[in-house]
Amino acid sequence: MPGEDYAEAVRISFGEVPDLPFLPELPDRGVTAGMTGRTLAMVTDLGFDLQPAGWRLTDASGVDHRRARSLLAHDLDVLEEHAQDYAGELKVQVCGPWTLAATVERPRGDRLLADAGARRELGEALAEGLEAHLADLRRRVAGARLVVQVDEPALSAVLAAQVPTSSGFGRHRSVDPAGASAGLEPVFAAIERAGAQSIAHCCASNAPVALLRGAGAGGVSIDLDVLAAEGYDELGSAFDEGARVFLGVVPSVQPPVIPTERQVAERVLRLLDMLGFDPEEVGAQLVVSPSCGLAGASPEYARTALTLVRDSAVRLRGD
Template sequence: MPVIRVVNPAAPEVAVRADGGTIGGVSSGETQRVWSPGAATGIGSMPGTDMSEAATVVFGELSELPHLPELPARGVGADLIGRAAALLVDLAVEVVPSGYRVTAKPGRDHRRAVDLLHWDLDAITEVAERARPSVVKTQVAGPWTLAAGVELARGHRILTDHGALRDFTESLVEGLSAHVCELADRTGARVVVQFDEPTLPDVLAGALPTPSGYGTVAAVPEPRARELLDTVIGAARAATGGPVMVHCCGRRPPVGLLHAAGADAISLDATLLDDASSAFLDEIGEAWDDGTTFLLGLVPSVAPATRPELKELARPAFDLVDRLGFARTTLAERAVPTPTCGLAGASNEWVRRALSLAGDLGKAFVEPVEGW
């Protein structure tokens, strides 16, 4: 079985087997939380085009667990797929009318994505020098979302070709390891990786259209999806020596699969759980009981019509632990409040308010307000 070796100066050297298992390092069950109780964080995206401004807001409002902002409003190369493509090693993409496509060598589109990421790291370095964070989170498209969002030369999605899927996964893992090392060096902080898998539910359901638009791509079996996620999660854990998060903004993200794949933290929209089935709640309960941390989306990602009260925003989290039969102290121990999704569509005023509210919720998890 091949071994991918990744090294991060902030973590012990760990070898990762292709199946995601570790050799001589930490495993999912041994990975410890590296942020303080009461921490809050963001999903990733922010509005606007000024990275210095976005980073200043994030590091100011989310001091316990800030993240590297993503600014998709800048266009090509700044979106989820383009940003992941900027990390690829020895592979390149270009933009065609249907989206991103593999190309033989880096062209204007690929170079733009790489340049944007480098400029963002420069901006983060300046902000981190003032904020001195102990932990920083970085986000990247997960392997299934990346493989669904990039086409082969013939127009078919990468995920339909086993060899191409393997090559892109290995390239992503190698590039992510280098990115983690650079981010740790520039910020002086521990780095936590979050894989974004918004397309995973469609991949599993066979709901992605074919190039013709008249059919759909065959569903990926859960064991195969789990195996690939296990590989990249293990590699990211090896690179950081810390927990690995997976975010899925679907209404019913595959929590059981993500837990089985070794995710140390699972990020979901907790405001959509009122009508969740017993089976879905059982998946959350089993993962939580097994030590998984949940990033609970509680704060609206765009400004609501009326100003929300903190108690109202916290209610889905308290209802969830009550329904599952957990003590409310579980929220302080293994939950992190976040906005319900990215903030790219929010106003600048609401961004600051939303992140501030997330921070207040984190404090309320640790020290619940009387009467809640």
């Protein structure tokens, strides 16, 4: 979400999408509040610090890592205060292990992606930290049924050897699908052990839906605007298997003409018809969502986008 007022972001979340409110991320507050910093705040068994090139694995937690933890604790306090009597689904999110490995540096430089041992250690520490984070959320919001979105925007680049080295002159070697799945499995397993539902989000055109499902994701979240033709078969298989599907059909930043709820609903219905599904048959699996995060939107449009996904979902249900 855009802005720096966390309490207001929580109020908007619960007010505009009451059927699936979420724990907001507000990266406008600085790097400790961004996707990577937010997730590293959950990782307590490893140390990190902020360097000019970004986050780096260190022997002990630096001041910025401690600030990220403090900020997350503050935000959870705000959520707890607002959601004391809430009962229902609550979505939270975490940066996935491959995107972390592609963005966090090793102690001696370059990405953790280049070191199989270091990235495995990071994935295991992430799984453990996430499990503790979800236990804390359950304590704070006892009536919540947690849905955990694992954000993997860099996974397609990792698979295709498109992640640049620190020098910018080369690319990290590709990770094969079996290795990529093995890296994801501990995180999805930790979510399952915590009694939560996992959703894997990848907004790339070649989002590896089948790989994510095979690694244990209970559902997938994709951007329909960029999904390549070959991705539709895997999306259809996800529906067939009973997976939860988050369809990104509302622009993340304001377009020249904002679609109406009718237009959004009709677009979803056309997709389901093309895949051969009856809306009533898969309605319980389907979530209408923005195509990606709303941090780049204006505050006014962010609220509009959330209202639009809510009203489009109501229209699809026929309420």
